[in-house]
Amino acid sequence: MKKQIFVILALFIFLIGKVNALPVPGNETTTNTATTFVLSNEEEGKLIDELxxxxxxxMSLYATLVGLQGTSGGAIPADYMAALAAAPADCEAxxxxxxxxxSIYNNPIGIGADGDLIVALIxxxxxxxxxxxxxTTGNIAGVGTxxxxxxxxxxxxxxxGTLVSGGVTYFYKAIGWMSADAITVAGTATDDTAILQIDNKTPSARDKTWDINVTTGTVKA
Incomplete structure (x- = not known):
């Protein structure tokens, strides 16, 4: 009899524990994860402005990706585009x-496979x-490499980044991104001075690629 009472008591404690573990109504949280492709507009090249x-x-962000997918070398994958195509017609993308x-802030824009957009600081x-x-590289008419x-x-x-909508927290994961190509320039240098004439981009070291952050003029380093 004592054994039966012990078993019943243990079962009761277990069930109470299960009830206490349930979420309080109104406090439930739901999470979801969406893959994202990012269009960068970073200072060097300002890809979005160029596009x-x-x-x-x-063009919408979705239509833009449709136009760019064929040049992406697989960086904009078919399964991601299929999910985006299935997103509602009135979604942000x-x-x-x-x-x-x-934007003067050059914010990169992430396009979620669920159709939502997010400022993705990538x-x-x-x-x-x-x-x-x-x-990989691609060539876009009117933009270049x-x-x-x-x-x-x-x-x-x-x-x-994350977004909260309708009580659901969405975690966005970037699978890839597109940015403007680096500008490679040639120049002459002595042991003390390197001089380049360019239109756009911070000198690094001699005999290496130069990343110059200017708009016009002569750069000396």
Whole structure:
């Protein structure tokens, strides 16, 4: 009899524990994860501004990606585009025009596979040449050479930020991004002075690629 009482008591304690573990009504939290592709507008090249000037300005973000996918070398993957295509017709990616993302702050824009947009503070060049990421080039009419960088595996996806909507927290993971190509210039140098004439971009070291951050004139370093 004592054994039966003990078993019943243990079962009662277990059930009470299960009830106490349930979420309090109204306090439930739901999370979701969405893959994201990022269009960078970083200072060096200002890709979004270049795309707008090349005629993409009136296109939605979704339509822009459709136009760029074939040049991406797989960086804009088919499964991501299929998920984005299935997003509602009134989602941000299908209604917001690229032109509204021309900004003096040069914010990169993440396009979630769920159709939502997020300011994703990811700059493509920060990952150029890093382990876990691959970069290919493509040529866009009116823009020129651009860089497509993608994560080599799911474990390499980059946090692109979070959004909360309708009680759901969405975690966005960048699978890849597109940025303007670096400008490589040639010049002459002595042991003391290197002089370059360029239109755009901080000198590094002699005999290396120069990344000059100016708009016009002669750079000496």
């Amino acid at each position: 707008i000037a090349a005629g993409y300005g009136k 299908k209604t917001a025009e690229l032109s509204i993302f021309s 700059h493509g060049r920060d990952y150029y040449g890093d382990a876990g990421f691959s970069t 651009v860089l497509f960088t993608s994560a080599d595996s799911e474990s390499d996806y980059v946090d692109a």
